[in-house]
Amino acid sequence: MHYHRNAVTNIYQRKNIQESAETVRDLADKYGISHVTAAKWKKADHTEDKSHRPDLIHYAVPQEFWKIIKRARESTKLPIDDLLVQLSNYIPNLKRGNLYRILLHYRLNKLTEEERREIKKFRKYPPGYLHIDCFYLPKINGKRWYCYLAVDRATRLLFLRVYPRKDQYAAGDFLIQALGFYPFRVHTILTDNGTEFSNIGSTGFYGRKLKSHVPFELTCELAGIDYRKTKFNHPWTNGMAERMVRTAKDHTTNLEKYETSEEAAIGLLQFQDTHNLKSRLRALDYKTPYQATLEWFIKEPKFFLKNPNELLTIR
Numbered sequence: 001m002h003y004h005r006n007a008v009t010n011i012y013q014r015k016n017i018q019e020s021a022e023t024v025r026d027l028a029d030k031y032g033i034s035h036v037t038a039a040k041w042k043k044a045d046h047t048e049d050k051s052h053r054p055d056l057i058h059y060a061v062p063q064e065f066w067k068i069i070k071r072a073r074e075s076t077k078l079p080i081d082d083l084l085v086q087l088s089n090y091i092p093n094l095k096r097g098n099l100y101r102i103l104l105h106y107r108l109n110k111l112t113e114e115e116r117r118e119i120k121k122f123r124k125y126p127p128g129y130l131h132i133d134c135f136y137l138p139k140i141n142g143k144r145w146y147c148y149l150a151v152d153r154a155t156r157l158l159f160l161r162v163y164p165r166k167d168q169y170a171a172g173d174f175l176i177q178a179l180g181f182y183p184f185r186v187h188t189i190l191t192d193n194g195t196e197f198s199n200i201g202s203t204g205f206y207g208r209k210l211k212s213h214v215p216f217e218l219t220c221e222l223a224g225i226d227y228r229k230t231k232f233n234h235p236w237t238n239g240m241a242e243r244m245v246r247t248a249k250d251h252t253t254n255l256e257k258y259e260t261s262e263e264a265a266i267g268l269l270q271f272q273d274t275h276n277l278k279s280r281l282r283a284l285d286y287k288t289p290y291q292a293t294l295e296w297f298i299k300e301p302k303f304f305l306k307n308p309n310e311l312l313t314i315r
Contacts, residue, residue, distance in 0.1 A: 004049040008033050014047040060093040066102050073108045077115045086239030089246065126303050127184040127296050129153040131241035132175075132191045134166055137264055138253055145261050147268055148174040150182075151244045155292040156281055157182065157311075158244065160272045162265040171196040172215025179223065183293065183308045188226045190238055191216075198229055247275075276311065 003010070009017075009031060017027050017038060028038040041047075061069075068091065073083060080100060088094050103109040130150045137145040146166045150159040159181045163170040171194075179186055191197040197216045213221070220227035230238045251271045258264040280286040287295070293308045 002049070007049060008037060009041065011047045014041045014044070017041045018044065018047070059098075060095070061091060061098050061102065065091045065094075066105070069099065069102050070106045070108065073103060073106075077111060079111075080109075082239075085243050089242060125154050126300060127152055127154045127157075127293065128182075128187040128303060130178065130182075130186055130189045131238055131244075132178075132189060132197070133238065133241035133245055134171070134194065134196065135245045135249070137162070138257070140258060140261055140264060145264060146170070147248070149241060149245055149248065150174075150178045151240060152182065152289075153240060155289050155296060156284060157289040157293055158272050158275045160248065160268045162261060162268060164261070166196055168196050168214035168216065172219060175216050175219050179219075183297070183306045183310060184303045185305055186223070186225055188228065189220060190228045190230065190241075192230050192238055198227075
């Protein structure tokens with residue numbers, strides 16, 4: 001029997017009150033309770049405390065998203081803070097507190113030691129694993145512009161370029177420029193399934209027939225790059241790029257209104273330089289991406305095509 005924490009009577013006293021012929025006042029004096037409490041149990045047809053849980057619970061995060069959170073946790077094994085970063089753009093009202101409670105509901109609030117070891121093993125990538133994405137810029141003089149973004153998983157080195165179109169030719173040109181920017185050999189690239197990046201072989205989404213490979217895919221093939229794509233409807237699997245997109249917006253387009261595309265391009269390039277040369281990141285033990293790149297160059301020069309000091313002059 002579980003009593004309410006503020007209960008002043010037990011189950012036997014309640015039963016005696018219900019069966020007694022004494023008045024409510026006498027029963028209140030007898031058991032040292034208020035006459036309201038005595039009257040309540042005198043009229044009741046039960047002796048147990050009823051649950052105070054409401055009949056209808058309103059959750060900040062709609063329950064239809066809970067299974068998505070469960071699946072994301074099971075597949076990525078990410079810590080709560082990293083999982084929050086990746087999912088917050090797609091799930092309304094998701095905060096750290098309710099994310100923890102949802103994981104607790106599925107008994108996924110803690111990772112096992114084996115899972116933690118596997119995560120550490122998984123995260124040790126050498127430089128050259130690029131996460132690439134494209135995001136919209138606010139309209140400038142009535143015209144939409146686009147920014148392509150690449151970030152290296154090991155060093156967090158960032159590369160940005162602005163284009164007037166979001167198509168296969170812009171994506172192909174961006175990749176060629178990115179390969180020239182990074183001082184190390186790019187061995188792996190991860191993008192979403194946008195048609196600017198890939199035709200997805202000969203058959204596309206919903207079985208739609210598509211043409212041959214786009215320039216982005218061809219460049220990866222010619223350069224010997226392992227090109228990977230996220231699963232459909234799983235954008236958080238490219239979470240590093242998604243998070244960097246949000247950071248770039250927070251420091252540029254969300255702060256300033258650009259009058260021309262040239263101003264937007266300059267603002268994004270300034271953010272790129274600030275991030276690469278001055279931002280001390282927790283994921284890099286509070287080193288800048290440039291410092292992390294230099295450390296890799298000293299430790300593993302075989303991964304590099306040129307001296308990272310050239311980053312100080314490249315724009």
